[in-house]
Every structure is written in C-alpha cells, then in structure tokens.
Amino acid sequence: MTTHNIVSVSGGKDSTATLLVAIALETENLQAVFADTGNEDQQTYLYLEYLEQTTGVPITKVKADFSHRIAGKRRFIETKWREQGIEESVVEAALDVLQPTGNPFLDLCLWKGRFPSRRAQFCTMELKRDPMLEKVVMPLMGQGDMIVSWQGVRADESLNRRYLPECDEVGGGLFNYRPILKWDIPAVFEAHRYMGIKPNPLYSQGMGRVGCMPCINCRKDELREIAQRFPEVIDRIERWERLVQQASKRGAATFFAGSNAKHPKGPIADMTALEVMEIANIRQAVEWSKTVRGGLQYDLLIASDQNACSSAYGLCDSEWEPINMLEAA
Template identity: 35%
Template sequence: MKHVVGFSGGVDSQACLWWARQRFGDDNVIAMNSDVGGHEHPITTEFIKQFSETVFPVVQVTPLVRDLGTRGTRPGKTRDRRQEFNEDDVLSFDRLAYIKQRFPSRKAQFCTEHLKLAPQRRWCDENLRENDIEFERYAGVRCDESNKRADTPDRTWDDYFNCWINYPIRCWTKQECFSVLKKAGEEVNPLYRMGFGRVGCAPCVNASKGDVREWSARFPEMIDKVRDWEESVGKTFFMPLVPGMEINWIDDVVKWSKTAHGGKQPMLPLIEVEADAGMCSSKYGLCE
C-alpha cells in the first residue's frame, strides 16, 4: 500500500505530508507535485526543488493537453481551439484558458482538475495501478478554510482516482500547520514571510485583495504576465471584484487592491518597503 500526498509547496500540503510520513514511514509515502501549468512563482518552484533534495523526494508531473479528457471539450470554438495542439503538448495555465476561452473562477475552478488532479491520476495509473500497487490519497484540506470545506470528512471514496482519499489535518488551523513544521525543523515556502496567504499559483484566481497588492508591490512581473494572458485570451483573469465594475481587467484589480475597505479610499501610506522582497511581513508570526 502506498500513500500518495499532493504537495503544492504550500504549508497545508507540507503539514499533511509530515503527518503521513510519521504515520506510515517514508518508504510507503509518495509526495507528488503538479506544476499547474507553469503558473507558480519561481520562489515556489525553487522551494519544492530544495525540499525534494533535502527533506523528502517529490515526484513532479506536468499537465498535458490530453489531461483535459473528454470533459475538457464541448461543441464549437472550445473543441476547435483544442485541435490547435497535439495531445502530448504541455497544458500551461494560459493555454488552458485559451482553449476554454475563459479563466477559471471560484465557481468554475477547472484549473484544479486539469492542471493538478488529472496529471496526478495519470501518473498513479501508469506507475501504481498498472503494477497492481494499491494506494490511497491524502490532501491537506482544512475545515476552517471555507464554508464549502467545513464538513470535510476524515475519509471518503474518491471516484475520480478510484481510491480512498483522506484528510488527516482537516481539524488543524493554519497556525498549527506552521507550528508543527517549525518543531519538525522544516522550512516553509519563503513567500509566507512576505505576507502572502496563498502561494500555489502566482496569483491564484481566488487571491485575496491583500495578495493582489503584495504581488503588485513585490513581484510586478506576475501582474505583467496576467496582463499578457488577458490580451491573448480576450477575457479578464478575475471574476468581478472591483465595486461598481462588472468587467475588471488586471490593472483595475491592482488599483482596487491598494484601497481601503469599500474600494474607494486609498490606503495610506502605501508602504514602499513592500517592494523589498527581503522584508518580512508574515501574518503567521514567522518573522520571530
């Protein structure tokens, strides 16, 4: 029996992996990362690489166009756009949006399936199931993350992978995840020390107002990337966020992120040291 843990480079998945290693032993655990179509920040990519080399090996999988499956197409332009690519071409984040003719959103988060789950399922089928190796999955989902996850069970059957999936840290808080890893002597993704709440994608389609402000201040090239993608796809990266605007392009969202509650009054002062990626501004007490 192998115990497969999805590893994103975020603290929740890292804590889940730590739990699995303590419970089952390193020889029986597989950590797996999907590069989500090249949408991570280089700091996250480097963190995963260093973690794999110094703490625990991480299997890397890359999304392919064929990972869209039959659910990834529909009659009309979406299917036509998919036919512009070979099935074994890399499915990058912007390529997925181009084929779908829209970016993912909170209510249609198809990036999770096509860029994370499908490539990992393919790897499990080819390397475990075809060799008659039984496996279960583990995910670092916590109940206090959102109302949708509040009733997350300890364990349930996963029809997508055709195996059991477990949520061992579902009752942990995010602060407890940081504390456990600190006691274990494991470093966490450096982006947390810079004030970010989400570190998987750069930025995530569910990024908070504060995270957008941090990306803009510290790593404006991530905003430039999104602007280029919007021009290529012809759609906005974020669903409506800016008060009073039904269509908000990335520059509108960045401008709004620098306002106080209500979206009109500028935040004063706009601290210039935010632009210094070396400054520690963690909201999780990681700077001590």
C-alpha cells in the first residue's frame, strides 16, 4: 500500500511550517498543493516558486472553474428573474456581465452575485477546499492507498480549531494530519529559520495574514497598509465591485460590507442599492481604515467571529492578532 502525503500550502507561515515539518521528517511521496484563488498577491506566487526551488518539493497548482455554474446562472436569470418581474434593465445588465473571466475569485462572486462575508464565507470551500479535493485528493482515492492530508492548523488560532485532534480519519483511506496543532507563532517562524527558509515577505510589509489580497477578514490596519502600499489592489477591488454589482439582483455588492453589516446609518440590508454602494464600497472602507478607534462614520463592518477566517481545514492563513472592525458605537 502506498501512502500519499499531501500538504496544502497557501504561501502563509503555518502551511509553510507544515511543509517544512514534512520535509524534516523525510516524508515519502510528498506533494504540496496550492489553490490559486485569483485574489493573491504577486509576491505570493513568487514565494511559492522560491519554496519549490529551495525545498525541492513540487507545488501543484489548482484553480476552481465556475464556467458551468455561470452558464446555469445565465439560464436562471433569463427565465426565473424575468418570471419574478425583475426589471429588464437589471436582467440585461446581469446577462451582460455574467461571463467567465477565468479568475476564480471574481467568477465565484459573479456567479453568486455577491462577495463572501464573515457569515457567508463560501470562498474557502469553493476556492480552496473543493478544487484540492476534486483535482488532487479524490483521484487518489479508491485505489487502496492511504492519503494523508497535512494541514497547517494551530489550536490557538480559534475556537473551532482548539479541540481538533492531531490526526483523524475521514474515510476511504483519507486521513487529516495536523502536525503543528500545538505550536505557537514563534515556533512557526523558528521552523522557517531552522530550515533556512524565509517567510513570505508580505509579513514584513504590514500584512497580518497571507492569502487573498485582501481577505474578506482583513484587519483594519491591514486594509490601511494595503491601500498605502498596494493601491492597485484597491483599484482592482473597486472594478470587481462594479462587476459584481451588475451581476447582483439587488444591484449592490460591496467587498467588505455583507448584507448583515451594520452602519451608523442603519443595517446595510435595509438600504437601497445606491445607498449601499455609496457608503460601503471599498473606497469608503479604506477611508474608514484610516480612522482611529471611534471613527464611526466609516464603521462599515461587523465582526461576528473574530477569527472567522480560521477554518478547521487550515486552508486560509491565520492572522497575528484578533480583528476588531466593529468599534463601539
């Protein structure tokens, strides 16, 4: 029986440390997998190349494809939206923009007609877990082999990770293994140092996490840093907001403020599409990020779970310190 060892890497510190543990243990049949969300920073792609070259472990890149689901959504809009009496201009606008772009993050949001949020964090599953399962793990299953999924999860990151076992069996020969479960952050960076591997340079550029640029869960100060250092990211998100807005039945879609968000002017869900786009768009979020604690007029977001990004799968990098984007009114 062959054992396949698969490490999910994101370019972040925890998954890199996990890969380094696997290398240090001289693990056989080792492969690393990176799920490209299409919302990554260029430095992460370069870092993955660096990791491949320095460790000698090939990194398989997988990408979600939403073209079929977008085609299905077009059919739905052509029939159901019209049956529901949605204005023809809204139907036409959505059909105009609903074409696969090849960028997984954007295509996912176009298909859904919205951005993911803390309470509807479908991005991790759709962009990371599912492509890895479909393209790497499932083809190996059913052959009588053992597949070990190495996950860079740490217990101190969030409540839903605290009680995870170090190893568990999923079924069909698939096991989850979390070798750095009990590690703290200094240990993670120590593993990099010990193995002679540099951490992703984004950590020294004010980023609390490595992954989507930006992540829907990014910290207030991180958003400010992104806007200062990488203004092109904000320009891109602004373009995406316009496109996803066009694909949305409601006519509103903002990167940070999901429909559950509250604003000093009231809940986002109660506002008109125009109001939402005027007060809760990415530019407004950036302005809010520049305010000190108590900058109420830009308090766009509600944090329902301070570590919402820390899925039990370890697919999205965890952050350094808790998010606090809901400031006291």
